[in-house]
Amino acid sequence: MVNLVLGDDHAIFVDALAATLPQHGHRIVGTADNTAGVVATVREHKPDICLLDRYFADGDGLDVIGEILSAGGRTKVLVLTADGDVQGMRDALGKGAAGYVNKMCGLAVLAGALRGVVDGEVVVELAASRTPRLAGTTDARRLASHLTARERQCLRMLVEGAHTTAMAKRLGVAPTTVRTHVQSVLTKLGVHSRLAAASFAMRHGLLDDERMPVAG
Known part of the structure; x- marks a missing residue:
């Protein structure tokens, strides 16, 4: 099982992930709805991955990526956001995030992104697309x-x-x-x-x- 901390201030979305991600081999060990809480929860649980929203009432999630990485030790950060900003993606990866996934991509894409992050990949999924992936x-x-x-x-x-x-x-x-x-x-x-x-x-x-x- 891969241990996750969910950092998101949308309660219904968090509840939905908490109900479905365990079916994909993930254990939710903590949640938080503000940036300070995310850092504290990661420090407490030391999860494998922190799923981090972009915007919270108390600030931009990207601004605490460094703190999350320091607090978690081996924790990796996967930004999961409705924001499709390309520069935001670049900033997130530049700050040390292992991935940047648009919420509109769906659960199957998120599950694949989590597997990729666990395997050491840098994952970017900016928008859902019905176009089949090319061979290479x-x-x-x-x-x-x-x-x-x-x-x-x-x-x-x-x-x-x-x-x-x-x-x-x-x-x-x-x-x-x-x-x-x-x-x-x-x-x-x-x-x-x-x-x-x-x-x-x-x-x-x-x-x-x-x-x-x-x-x-």
Whole structure:
């Protein structure tokens, strides 16, 4: 059994997890509904994983990741949040979190993320997607090769968390043009949201090599 501490201020959501996660081999050893309480509960129980919400009444959960890691010793932090902010994900991982999962991804994805964290993986699931996972990075890069140079610029800005207005300003085009480019990116990569496109690009390192051929 994997011991968990749940840090979330939504009581119904916590109750639902407490009722279902034991069926997936997890034991809930403590819960807390504020950041200070999460740190104290982790210090008391030293769980394998702390499931941490992003926002609490007393502050941002990301701000106490370091304290949680210190309090728990070997405890790993998996941020479970309704917030789909790409920069938030980057900040969480930068502070030492082992994963960042959107609550909309569902229980099956969460259970898989927990297994991944236990196995030492860094898990990112920014948004639920009905698109089947590709076999690997080779297939992902094949899809990305169909992006034009402008579409790759848009994809990079999606990874940076930029919104349509900011993208339009940087590119010197109208917001409607940006939306057209972004929709083309989603179609070519086979994803259904901007967050899914950003996650897909980061997972497969699609922007790591700017020399990658692009479509004309």
